[in-house]
Structures are given as C-alpha cells and as structure tokens.
Amino acid sequence: MSSGDLKLYYFNLAARGELTRLILAAAGRSYDDIRYSFEQWPEYKPKMILGQCPVLELADGTQIPQSLSIARYVAREANMAGADNLESAKVDAVVETQRDINEIFYSKVFFEKDETKKAEQLKTFLEETLVKHVENLGKLKKAYSKDERYFVGNQLSWADLFVYQSIQSLVQALPEVKGKFGDQFKPLIDAVHANENLKKYLDSRPKTDF
Numbered sequence: 001m002s003s004g005d006l007k008l009y010y011f012n013l014a015a016r017g018e019l020t021r022l023i024l025a026a027a028g029r030s031y032d033d034i035r036y037s038f039e040q041w042p043e044y045k046p047k048m049i050l051g052q053c054p055v056l057e058l059a060d061g062t063q064i065p066q067s068l069s070i071a072r073y074v075a076r077e078a079n080m081a082g083a084d085n086l087e088s089a090k091v092d093a094v095v096e097t098q099r100d101i102n103e104i105f106y107s108k109v110f111f112e113k114d115e116t117k118k119a120e121q122l123k124t125f126l127e128e129t130l131v132k133h134v135e136n137l138g139k140l141k142k143a144y145s146k147d148e149r150y151f152v153g154n155q156l157s158w159a160d161l162f163v164y165q166s167i168q169s170l171v172q173a174l175p176e177v178k179g180k181f182g183d184q185f186k187p188l189i190d191a192v193h194a195n196e197n198l199k200k201y202l203d204s205r206p207k208t209d210f
Ligand SMILES: N[C@@H](CCC(=O)N[C@@H](CS)C(=O)NCC(=O)O)C(=O)O
Pocket: 015, 016, 045, 051, 052, 053, 054, 065, 066, 067, 068
C-alpha cells in the first residue's frame, strides 16, 4: 500500500498523536505523517471533522478523530489489540488506567498556570497519584500478563505502547520521576527498544518539546 492511503494529522508534538505513530511504526505500516506548528493549525482546523486533532484520514476521505479511537483502530488492523474479545478488554483496561493518570498529570500539573497550585498538585501527583497508578498497572499486569515484557498475554499490544509513550513523556516533563519506580517497566522499555521497526522510528522522529 502506498503511504498516501492513510494520513495522520497532528501537531509536530508527541502528546496525543504519538501513540498512533508508534503503533503504525511497530506494524511497519507506511502513512503520511502530517505534522504542523501551532501557527499553521488555523489552516488545518476547518478541514478536521471535529475541528481538533489528531485525525486519521483513510483513502476514501473518512476521518477518524479522538486519539484513542484512532489508536484502537490502527492497533486492531495491526493485530495489536488482543487476540480475542477478552484480551481486547484487558488491553483496553490497561489503556484506560494509563489515560486516567495522563489526564490528571496534564490537567493538574503540566498545564496548571498558577505556580503555587502547580507545586502543591505536583507534590500530590508524585507522592500519591503516581504511586497508586503504578500499583494499579502492576495489578493489571499480574492478572493479565504471560510475558514479563507485556501487559496482556505474550505479545506487544497498543496498551504496552501507550504505557511506554506515557512514561517517556512523563520523564521528559519531570526528570525527577526517572528511577523512582525501580526496574518494573524495564522489560517493556527494553522490548520496545529492541523492536527493529520501533527503533528505526524512535531514532528518526523529530525531537519535540512534549
Ligand atoms: N479527546 C480528544 C482531544 C483532542 C484535543 O484536545 N486536541 C487538541 C490538541 S492535543 C486540539 O486539537 N487542539 C486545537 C484546537 O482545539 O483547536 C483526543 O483524545 O483526541
């Protein structure tokens, strides 16, 4: 398939668009990775079905908005969404658990403008929210994993890539988090870095602020 049959529209950022880029990279699926700056966005916004991005556009012009819907769609196409309905539900549970923490982090810490509030919320985030979250991910992994590298069953799923990407973004924003949770994500991170397709993408993707 030519890359032109699939287009991903998103800012030149990791953030909400990066999970889909990672899934497509892992699948070795070519696509047009359409990236733009905030200044260029007004040109694209009216062309997006909900006036927001990321958006995945298929060959017939169908647009899929909502980052996790896009990611789930491309993951299913790539057989990275669980081997059956039950595995898909387990994968979704890991994804939703990760989404919970990302939302708290971005709303209470990353985008908080009031510096006093931000400092207080960061403390709570590091001392309570993140600790609980890592415990929750550990519970899901214990229940669903059959391979220490992956959260569900014995193969890489989009949930693994979501957790991987979220950890990378968190560490980029808050370097003090690195090393805070020992080695529990190491097998996953090593597996991602050992994957030829992912390594190629990770080594060549643009460096972005977040
Ligand atoms: N729930 C949506 C949120 C989409 C969203 O808020 N996108 C932002 C960028 S991360 C956006 O399009 N901002 C520009 C605008 O709304 O004009 C998703 O996960 O895709």
